[in-house]
């Protein structure tokens with residue numbers, strides 16, 4: 001019965017024609033579809049020795065931020081943060097034409113997958129999302145990543161709050177006339193509450209697309225909406241880890257001593273921290289069982305590997321970088337042993353900002369006071385690393401407000417305001433952790449970073465003797481249990497003058513970046529919390 005209703009609803013949307021509709025397929029159905037002899041090209045997956053299916057995502061192995069647009073209309077014109085880096089505007093006219101293209105693509109398809117799922121753990125703030133697509137592994141991806149409704153919840157799903165129509169097999173021939181970046185497109189219409197996709201097959205556009213929508217709706221209701229991972233200890237103590245791609249959110253939140261809440265997208269309301277997702281999306285480049293045992297074990301049947309090199313025996317070579325640096329696995333959250341379900345816990349007491357500093361000058365960990373916590377949240381200094389975004393091949397110093405600029409739909413201060421209010425209310429402490437490089441030219445080891453996180457979580461860092469790091473205006477502990485002698489970054493340089501030169505360069509970048517916030521009293525007040533020459 002449900003299928004007939006769904007077909008009728010697709011028809012009402014404008015998806016006509018005769019096709020088989022597969023509604024909320026089971027993992028078994030997805031497995032059969034992905035590995036079927038009838039699949040060709042990028043639609044076909046390979047079974048690996050772990051049981052997980054591996055697919056190639058096609059030309060796009062990462063998100064494509066330059067192809068991402070939001071329709072500027074009465075609903076969005078005064079709310080969306082129309083800066084010149086993310087949230088590019090487009091018109092209703094362009095929207096209509098591209099939507100037609102996607103509807104046509106989906107209408108001519110023989111088989112469509114429709115997946116209804118939730119974005120957000122809590123009933124009062126979750127989005128009921130309907131995904132419509134042709135490619136089986138894309139249906140698998142959203143099944144892994146979003147919250148899977150129970151049979152009862154599915155029966156009572158009702159009208160979706162948002163619809164994602166993925167027409168990845170179609171492209172836009174008129175992109176120049178439309179004033180767009182390329183023939184590929186990712187568009188949002190907040191009035192119709194629809195996202196459409198063309199050209200790119202990469203599933204991350206759907207995942208991060210709905211995240212951007214949560215980043216719109218929740219702060220407007222006074223809640224913090226955060227690009228962070230989160231876990232909780234035996235005593236209910238919650239830690240959250242902000243950071244851009246590849247800084248360690250997923251890796252560091254999978255901690256066998258603690259229960260995982262989620263690895264990437266969370267809200268914080270009057271009851272505590274809650275996940276938006278039903279799964280994790282881990283990087284598998286150079287993955288080893290020794291370094292990341294929890295992620296290693298999560299790769300099994302129902303997990304979906306992307307862009308890894310698989311040999312004829314189904315063995316995966318995680319050290320092969322030839323397809324992309326952004327090789328990935330998605331899996332339902334219960335593939336991690338220690339989790340809380342539903343994915344939520346109380347208020348956060350430890351706020352960790354992860355920054356992969358390619359300059360190699362930030363201390364491995366700094367203890368932030370209240371104003372520094374605000375300053376560094378607005379700055380979101382890190383390096384964009386190769387892989388996750390198209391066009392990034394070398395580490396690039398970058399300031400990404402709220403450690404997630406690419407997904408902010410409102411002005412950055414909306415995110416700092418809502419977060420700071422929660423932090424103050426719950427007496428949370430903030431730390432800046434450099435998971436990037438130091439004077440040795442190598443990345444700080446996972447072993448050292450994990451021991452630093454332990455010291456933050458067990459509170460021992462607060463008892464350590466500290467050292468003031470000049471220029472950067474940061475306070476670092478001198479020693480911590482099980483951490484090598486690297487805590488003062490200057491000791492990792494043969495010549496301290498080299499550190500000084502780079503630290504001054506970075507300080508200048510911080511200062512220049514912060515100018516955009518000094519047109520308010522609040523912003524002016526924070527300047528003294530930042531680096532200074």
Ligand SMILES: Nc1ncnc2c1ncn2[C@@H]1O[C@H](COP(=O)(O)OP(=O)(O)O)[C@@H](O)[C@H]1O
Pocket residue numbers: 243244245246247248249250251252263281282283284285292435436443444445446447449
């Ligand atoms: N010191 C470190 N801390 C965190 N991650 C590290 C470190 N050194 C190397 N890595 C690697 O960097 C990557 C971090 O990526 P990930 O945890 O997926 O980041 P995110 O979830 O923030 O995008 C992993 O591949 C991890 O093995």
Ligand SMILES: C=C(OP(=O)(O)O)C(=O)O
Pocket residue numbers: 063204207208243244245246249250264281388
């Ligand atoms: C999936 C993504 O997230 P992350 O790299 O932070 O895991 C992304 O940025 O596309």
Ligand SMILES: [Mn+2]
Pocket residue numbers: 249250251263264281282283
């Ligand atoms: Mn991640």
